[in-house]
């Protein structure tokens with residue numbers, strides 16, 4: 001099969017994207033996705049997305065983790081797919097799309113900055129020195145010191161494969177408060193490694209960093225791959241609405257490749 005692909009990145013979280021509005025990539029197998037995302041045998045990416053037709057919406061988003069499994073929601077991926085949809089000619093100032101966790105809306109500022117609305121959050125588990133919540137994907141959030149030198153791969157794996165999470169997996173975020181906002185590093189399930197940035201993880205971390213006051217917050221977030229901002233309104237101790245993940249989304253390159261059909 002001949003594949004015309006686009007490679008995007010949002011704060012270093014990178015994705016292979018294909019225009020599937022005519023359904024031509026519907027039959028993509030888990031193995032093919034894994035191959036396309038492989039950094040040595042394929043194009044290389046943390047995940048793969050299809051731009052789909054979706055009645056009632058401007059488009060549909062289908063997301064796969066690099067291992068070929070259908071992932072849950074991907075925040076940076078969603079932002080990149082919006083930039084891609086715009087490139088494919090969807091010029092509406094506000095785009096509405098359907099992802100695995102429900103409807104999303106998004107706007108763009110300039111060529112390469114995307115504001116993406118996330119689902120409301122109304123459940124946060126809090127334990128000693130950790131939080132656990134779902135922002136479209138499950139996220140374990142742990143506050144740490146010395147985040148720059150932390151071994152995110154080893155420490156993240158320990159949590160991801162512990163008795164509680166081994167089967168379903170979880171993403172694991174390490175967070176440190178900074179003078180201005182937070183620094184977040186993430187071990188991603190499905191990639192099974194640290195990525196440069198994780199949008200739903202950054203969102204989860206930002207929500208847990210809010211003060212007690214039920215008001216509107218703007219949290220600048222630094223990741224290994226660059227800066228984002230999360231805006232939201234806290235409505236109760238564990239509930240949040242009007243959550244926006246904002247940051248860059250850029251085309252890296254596009255190309256063709258042939259993959260076998262087995």
Ligand SMILES: N[C@H](CCC[C@H](N)C(=O)O)C(=O)O
Nearest residue numbers: 074075076137189198199200
């Ligand atoms: N990189 C993504 C998260 C992908 C979700 C995935 N790793 C999972 O939960 O299986 C993001 O920007 O939100």
